[in-house]
Amino acid sequence: MDALAFDDVHVHFTREEWSLLDPSQKRLYKDVMLENYRNLTTIGYNWKDHNIEEHCQNDRRYGRHERTPAGEKPYEYTQWDKAFKYHSHLQKLERNQTGDKNSEVFQHSKVLACQSTLQRNKRTDTREKPYKCNECDKAFLKLKYLRVHERTHSGKKPYECNQCGKAFLHLNYLRIHERTHTGEKPYQCNQCGKAFTQRSHLQSHKVVHTGVRPYICNQCNKAYPQQNYLRKHERTHTGEKPYICNQCNKAFSHQSNLRIHEKTHTGEKPYKCNQCDKAFSHQSNLHIHERTHTGEKPYKCNQCDKAFAHLKYLRAHERTHTQEKPYKCNQCGKAFLHLSCLRVHERTHTGEKPYKCNQCDKAFAQLKYLRAHERIHTQEKPYKCNQCGKAFLLLSCLRVHERTHTGEKPYKCDQCGKAFTQRSHLKTHKVIHTRGRL
Structure with missing residues (x-):
């Protein structure tokens, strides 16, 4: 050739x-x-x-090293230059390594190989550029x-995707994008079998197996395997939201969340379930949904063996064992298990109600309350009692109704021992005891 x-x-x-x-x-x-x-x-x-x-190493086109003011980071060489030399170094290591490739020495040598590429040649390209x-x-x-x-x-952007119309500057970018439609994942982890659409995603994933977490948060000491994970985490402390929607000015801490949000304006849901035709704006949401059909729950708790369909659900569950509540409200100090719960709570201080009804303009602090409200207009009652067939707008209403069949009365008066099916009934009852004191 x-x-x-x-x-x-x-x-x-x-x-x-x-x-x-x-x-x-x-x-x-x-x-x-x-x-x-x-x-x-x-x-x-x-x-x-x-x-x-x-x-x-010698080609200045892949990164120009210039004098930088004190305290600033010098310009880094391009990702291609780093990737090539990193890959080349790893190949040499793998040919020469006779011990365990998962050993601490081997993993450390990979980190050093990647870092050393940034310190190499600084010559100037003087060739003519016509x-x-x-x-x-x-x-x-x-x-x-x-x-x-x-x-x-x-x-x-001359290269357009035939399925969703998204356009790209380069043909190779289009080829990688097309994998989001075909589901092709050519890069597979040799330790756990998990597959990825891009090589960089596989390399990021492999750090999970090493157990190395060199990047530590200064505020809470949480450790991460990669610096970009730490940067994202730090925003939970600073409240920084650098990614802003051009249509409604809503701000997000992560770019991926902005991309998902933008589809709420376009209504685009390109990822469809093959079993029930439900569509999603993001591929990861489709994968999570598909587990409702397969029943797959790959993430297991080490303490109680409970299993979950998504890693974030496992992480949230683990906090029920540790009682850790890492997300604190800056205004009242209340702490929460989940960041989403903190965000909802913060609206009680700001009065923000971002979810508006299209039919009557009523607004709500949470999406679930809007969805429940919309059923008033549609008269949809999706929650049915298995014993008598009665249907309800809300799941909570069904749960209360079921107690009429089971006889369960979980709300007990601490003064007289009388029990009730609903908390509101208990509160009404307690007035009887307080009247005598007035």
Whole structure:
């Protein structure tokens, strides 16, 4: 086969263009470039460069090292440069390692390999760049780099998904996106069998097996295997919400939550269940829903063997054993097991009622209250009694009704011992005891 040069397989970004990419786009870029290299190597292509790794290290196009003010981090090399050298180093380690690859020494060597790539060559590329952008005068070595750059000005995204219409700057980005529709997950963990759509997601997952959590929160000492997990966690303390919806100005602490929210404006629900045709705005929600059909509960509690369909449900359950309530209200100090419970509680202070009825404009602090209210308009009563067939608007109303069949009276007066089926009935009864004291 023909020999390839390094320039033939990479997509070039200037420093300024790279700085405009968000972390997920940078991870995608790393995946695409590393996958290109591996695929071409697998099918037998030779490389003109005697040492591709050395080429990466010496090539200034993949990261310009400049003097930075004290206290600031120097500009880091691109994800492709890091990914290639990291992968290359791991291959050498795996060929030479004779002991356990899961050992602490081996895992530490992987971390050092990744860190060391950022400290390497700082030479300047002095080659002529004949292709200039008419909009910003940036110059490029090759015409194809200029064409890609021009899309940052025009907003043109020529590669469209046939299923959902989403468009991308690069064909490889489209290919990875298409896996969200096909369900293809080519990157599988060799320890637990879990599969992923992108290589970077697999690498992130593998840290779970090592047990190493070097990133520690200064406020609560919680530890995380990756720095980006720590950064997200820190926002629960600071309340920072950097991701803002362009349509309603609602702010979110995580970009993924913003993406999910944006679909509430468009009504887009591209992920459909094959068994019941229920549709979801996010793929992860579909996977969780599918477990309601399969009954799968892969996340088990070590203390009571209770199992859950989702990891976050397990984490929340574990707090019932530890009694940990990590989410505190800044105004009244009340603490909660779940962040979502804190957010709902905070509305009692702000008076915010974001969920509005389309028919009567009544507003509610929680979505579940809006859904229950909407049934007043539709007259839907989805909760039926198994014994007498009576139907109810709310599940709580059904639970109270069922006590008329079972005779259960869980609310007991601590003064006279009389018991009631509802808490409100107990409160009314207690007035009898207080009247005599007035």
